[in-house]
Amino acid sequence: MSDFTRRSFIKTASLASAAVAAAGLGLYSTGARAADFKLKFANNLPISHPMNVRARAMAKAIQEETNGALVVQVFPSSQLGSDTDTLAQVRSGAVDLFSLSPVILGTMVPSVQISAVGFAFKDYQQVWSAMDGALGEHVRAEIAKTGTLFAFDHMWDNGFRVTTTSTRPVANPDDLRGMKLRVPPSPIIMSIFRALDAAPTSINFAEVYSALQTRIVEGQENPMTLVSTAKLYEVQKYCSLTNHVWDGFWMLGNTASIGRLPADMQAILRKHIDAAVMGQRQDLAKLEGSTRDTLKGQGLELVEAPADPFRDKLRSANYYAQWHDKFGDQAWGILEQYAGKLA
Numbered sequence: 001m002s003d004f005t006r007r008s009f010i011k012t013a014s015l016a017s018a019a020v021a022a023a024g025l026g027l028y029s030t031g032a033r034a035a036d037f038k039l040k041f042a043n044n045l046p047i048s049h050p051m052n053v054r055a056r057a058m059a060k061a062i063q064e065e066t067n068g069a070l071v072v073q074v075f076p077s078s079q080l081g082s083d084t085d086t087l088a089q090v091r092s093g094a095v096d097l098f099s100l101s102p103v104i105l106g107t108m109v110p111s112v113q114i115s116a117v118g119f120a121f122k123d124y125q126q127v128w129s130a131m132d133g134a135l136g137e138h139v140r141a142e143i144a145k146t147g148t149l150f151a152f153d154h155m156w157d158n159g160f161r162v163t164t165t166s167t168r169p170v171a172n173p174d175d176l177r178g179m180k181l182r183v184p185p186s187p188i189i190m191s192i193f194r195a196l197d198a199a200p201t202s203i204n205f206a207e208v209y210s211a212l213q214t215r216i217v218e219g220q221e222n223p224m225t226l227v228s229t230a231k232l233y234e235v236q237k238y239c240s241l242t243n244h245v246w247d248g249f250w251m252l253g254n255t256a257s258i259g260r261l262p263a264d265m266q267a268i269l270r271k272h273i274d275a276a277v278m279g280q281r282q283d284l285a286k287l288e289g290s291t292r293d294t295l296k297g298q299g300l301e302l303v304e305a306p307a308d309p310f311r312d313k314l315r316s317a318n319y320y321a322q323w324h325d326k327f328g329d330q331a332w333g334i335l336e337q338y339a340g341k342l343a
């Protein structure tokens, strides 16, 4: 008899004794209330994005393994609100799980932006060594210091951010001068494009398509998988392969919400989140090549944009020195352990 069937058996046997027995299992301390737990998982990605494909499978697997005792409801595409709204909700516990990029979480915990320093990571070997290693550990400790949030062990992948535009290609930093570019509500992404003399504007992702369509902005910057799944190619002409920042999503949990789950349920939740995250990383790796062809097929002109001139311009604008100062020597040293010397 599975653990969860045994529990429901206990529950029907007698509420009084069930309450005592269930308390021993950590399910609940008083009688009557059902042992079911429901968690809301919010994210800002399109329903077709590999993260949401994996998240649906994850929710199904959790429900099956707990015989319905734990249900995770997935809310994609900013259905519960914009990123900044949803961050407030996960802090309060109105939302229990939220996948959020460190570039936006940085509005609450500035130090977590260290994984988004411009042109730091050159490939995924560096990315995962850092984020599944000491740099990820450092950032998760910073998130835990909030007391209201924690981050699960491994990050979802978003990808290397490229720059799409409707007016002109971006092959070098001079092409960005004065360009009205949408960026996420993110101090570090804003600072990159200010240092490159663009004219960045913070807009939540939910409004990006319409901002591009109405020409409020000329362009935006995001990984190719998002340019594809959010159909941004419908309102853009060029895709410049700047790869200026590697980005991911921390799977954030409201500490109190998740802490209320019995220990074995928490273990099941962690196991399936990890499996979904690792699977999604592989999905994006597989999509890398085909997404270029898809975007070309959708009419986007792909433009090479070698990193060195951008990196040199950031250096001359004191960008690296400023962020080194903000993050401090210890954290910066951990970053350079994986990314090499940055300035």
Ligand code: X2X
Residues within 6 Å of the ligand: 044, 100, 101, 103, 104, 158, 183, 184, 204, 205, 221, 222, 223, 226, 247
């Ligand atoms: O808002 C964005 O650009 C996105 C979807 O990449 C993030 O969540 C940072």
